[in-house]
Amino acid sequence: MNIFKREMRANLKSLIVWSLSMVMLIGAGMGKFSSTSGASAEMTELISSLPNSLKAMFGFGNFDLSKAIGFYAILYLYIIVMGAIHAAMLGAGIISKEERDKTTEFLIVKPIKRHTIITNKMLAAFVNVIILNVITFSVSYKMVSMFTLDASLFGQIGMMMFGLFMIQLIFLTIGAAFAAINRNSKKAPVLATSTILIAYFLNMAVQLSGNLSFLKYFTPFQYFTADSILNEGTISIGYVVLSIIIMVGMLTVTYSRYEKRDLMV
Amino acid sequence: MNMYIHELKAGKRSTIIWTVTLLAILILYMSFYTMIKNDADAFVKIMEGVSPVIRQALGIAINQITSPLGYYSFVFSFILFLGALQGMNTGVNIISKEVRDKTADFLLTKPKTRVSIITAKLLAGLTCILITGVIYIIMSAIAMSLFTGETYNMTALILISTTLLITELIFYTLGFLTAVIFPKIKSVISVSLPVVFAFYFAGLMASITGDELYRDLSIFKYFNPMYIILNSSYETKYLMLSVAIIIVGFALSYVIYSKKDVHAV
Numbered sequence: 001m002n003i004f005k006r007e008m009r010a011n012l013k014s015l016i017v018w019s020l021s022m023v024m025l026i027g028a029g030m031g032k033f034s035s036t037s038g039a040s041a042e043m044t045e046l047i048s049s050l051p052n053s054l055k056a057m058f059g060f061g062n063f064d065l066s067k068a069i070g071f072y073a074i075l076y077l078y079i080i081v082m083g084a085i086h087a088a089m090l091g092a093g094i095i096s097k098e099e100r101d102k103t104t105e106f107l108i109v110k111p112i113k114r115h116t117i118i119t120n121k122m123l124a125a126f127v128n129v130i131i132l133n134v135i136t137f138s139v140s141y142k143m144v145s146m147f148t149l150d151a152s153l154f155g156q157i158g159m160m161m162f163g164l165f166m167i168q169l170i171f172l173t174i175g176a177a178f179a180a181i182n183r184n185s186k187k188a189p190v191l192a193t194s195t196i197l198i199a200y201f202l203n204m205a206v207q208l209s210g211n212l213s214f215l216k217y218f219t220p221f222q223y224f225t226a227d228s229i230l231n232e233g234t235i236s237i238g239y240v241v242l243s244i245i246i247m248v249g250m251l252t253v254t255y256s257r258y259e260k261r262d263l264m265v
Numbered sequence: 266m267n268m269y270i271h272e273l274k275a276g277k278r279s280t281i282i283w284t285v286t287l288l289a290i291l292i293l294y295m296s297f298y299t300m301i302k303n304d305a306d307a308f309v310k311i312m313e314g315v316s317p318v319i320r321q322a323l324g325i326a327i328n329q330i331t332s333p334l335g336y337y338s339f340v341f342s343f344i345l346f347l348g349a350l351q352g353m354n355t356g357v358n359i360i361s362k363e364v365r366d367k368t369a370d371f372l373l374t375k376p377k378t379r380v381s382i383i384t385a386k387l388l389a390g391l392t393c394i395l396i397t398g399v400i401y402i403i404m405s406a407i408a409m410s411l412f413t414g415e416t417y418n419m420t421a422l423i424l425i426s427t428t429l430l431i432t433e434l435i436f437y438t439l440g441f442l443t444a445v446i447f448p449k450i451k452s453v454i455s456v457s458l459p460v461v462f463a464f465y466f467a468g469l470m471a472s473i474t475g476d477e478l479y480r481d482l483s484i485f486k487y488f489n490p491m492y493i494i495l496n497s498s499y500e501t502k503y504l505m506l507s508v509a510i511i512i513v514g515f516a517l518s519y520v521i522y523s524k525k526d527v528h529a530v
Contacts (some may be wrong), residue, residue, distance in 0.1 A: 021459070021463070025466060028466075028470055029470065032470060032476075046312070046315055046319060046323060047323075049308075049311070050308060051304035051305070051307070051308055053297070053300070053301045053304050054301070054304060054305060054308065054327065054330070054331075057301070057330055057336075057339055058326070058330070078466060078469070081462070082462070085458060085459070085462065089452075089454075089455050089458075093452070093455070097451075100451065100452075101451075186452070189452050189454050189455055190453075190454050193454050193458055197347070201290055201293075201343065204294075204343065205293060205294065205297075208294065208297050208301065209297045209300060210300070211300075
């Protein structure tokens with residue numbers, strides 16, 4: 001419990017900075033929305049019949065930009081990338097920092113089992129991720145509902161935030177697993193962020209090319225897209241299951257590797 | 266000279282990895298060109314039924330973005346993001362590693378002035394970035410001929426590709442200055458990635474809203490490929506601004522580094 005409290009305190013500052021950045025991102029984005037910015041009805045219709053590759057290139061996807069939620073949908077990709085960066089660095093840092101700061105010895109000689117240490121650290125990271133998610137949720141809802149108050153709005157943003165939450169947990173556990181595997185404490189954050197970049201570029205490649213769609217399973221950014229949430233109105237159960245499998249797999253790696261590995265002191 | 270060679274050796278691996286990554290993204294995305302061009306041509310044919318005004322507006326946009334240089338500019342926006350990250354990483358790392366790895370006292374007790382130390386580091390980082398930049402410029406011309414098979418304005422291409430080098434230099438300066446100002450940076454990527462992402466997002470807002478203020482803030486938008494394609498030159502204001510940032514950044518770094526307290530172990 002002490003470890004949990006200690007980690008909560010240690011990450012407080014960075015959580016505040018990340019939350020503020022998230023608020024700024026949504027605020028700056030939605031602040032620029034005006035319902036007149038959308039194109040005429042005929043234009044919108046024409047745009048919706050564009051091939052997917054061109055939609056991706058123009059950057060407006062499958063969304064109606066004259067509606068606040070359509071505008072928000074464009075921001076959504078950047079929101080989940082931010083969430084992913086925060087989670088990955090948190091997961092990698094919370095485990096690897098002991099070795100980086102040469103405090104492993106101090107921690108590990110305490111009468112606490114290694115898996116208890118991991119559990120406490122992961123719990124603290126989990127709470128951090130939830131807090132960022134709740135803040136994102138409330139700011140998003142507030143900003144979008146300023147322009148339109150639609151009964152379905154809460155559900156739509158709720159689903160997007162569930163997607164964000166899944167992405168956060170995936171990258172949190174990936175970061176932690178990298179930190180648990182690597183003896184070199186400097187490598188974990190680099191590997192975790194590289195994973196995000198690779199996922200991001202794969203995401204774009206999938207959107208641009210029709211015949212690489214099998215690659216979408218390899219990039220979590222394709223699991224919960226604003227497109228599928230807004231236009232189909234559902235979250236695919238298959239991707240939720242896939243996400244949970246990834247998380248459980250990464251957690252297993254984290255526990256088993258950290259339990260056995262020689263720690264650098 | 267010893268320091269310069271030492272830093273070059275230390276930066277070799279990361280320079281190779283970054284160069285290969287940039288080229289891989291370039292080749293992967295450029296290989297979609299023919300397919301996207303076909304999509305676009307088919308769509309322009311379908312469009313014949315709609316009103317001429319809209320057909321013209323959208324038609325021009327499509328033609329612009331699917332011309333060889335137009336598509337290249339689109340791909341280049343991703344390359345620019347990665348390049349900025351490389352520049353920032355290199356700058357932050359080359360200065361901050363001495364304190365992080367506890368080698369600062371070893372280095373600073375050598376009979377060398379602070380100015381000669383920072384000069385050697387500055388030049389070594391510069392060399393790494395120049396190597397990446399020059400290889401990229403050559404490869405971009407090859408990739409263009411390979412994947413588009415159409416004629417295009419070679420001068421414009423070279424000018425666009427060269428902005429990678431300029432952007433990298435700006436971010437290198439920013440990273441360098443950041444590392445000189447902040448005494449202890451624990452993890453390079455956790456500094457550079459959020460900074461680069463913030464600028465990238467500001468650039469996105471600049472292109473969605475067309476706001477001048479956003480454009481001055483976002484380094485990514487200093488060189489507009491469309492302007493370069495039309496005029497075969499850079500916008501003087503932003504070229505001057507870039508040079509000013511680089512000169513001021515390095516001058517400040519020299520002043521601060523020669524006087525600052527460096528913590529030994």
